[in-house]
Amino acid sequence: MKSHVWRPLFVAVGLVALILLARHVLVPKDFGVGERGYMYGWHREGNEAEWKAVTVKYRTTAYCRECHGEKVESIGRSPHGAIACENCHGPALGHPKDPPTLTIDRSRTLCIRCHAKLDTPSSGRARIRGINPETHNPGAECSLCHDPHHPNLEELKRHGQT
Incomplete structure (x- = not known):
């Protein structure tokens, strides 16, 4: 075959080899590993502790209902009932201790x-x-x-x- 066929083939093979080498170097060994292979998608067992340490910034409407049940029920019957409280009142992380009141947008x-x-x-x-x-x-x-x-x-x- 002529060089105009071999050259692009070598470039393609070289790119594939480079991608596989980069994957081998950059992707952690435990990435996607589970009992059934890649069952959990982007899951990596090695960073489970990191994710458990992440503080959740947003709560749910159920969290708001604990103290503000009457307000949650009232707005739940309105057209805005499908909107989470924190969309307007900001994240409830640390509420009610710090800050005692949430910032309202x-x-x-x-x-x-x-x-x-x-x-x-x-x-x-x-x-x-x-x-x-x-x-x-x-x-x-x-x-x-x-x-x-x-x-x-x-x-x-x-x-x-x-």
């Missing part, structure tokens, strides 16, 4: 993530009422007019049902 950008009007409503997200953030009270926090724990309250007031 009252920024417009938090609300606009879901409530910006969609130009091309083609997903389930289109069912959420949207606003134009440039014309709807620009610069004001949404919580000045809207209660995120009772998002339907304003609509009920408009229809005289409260």
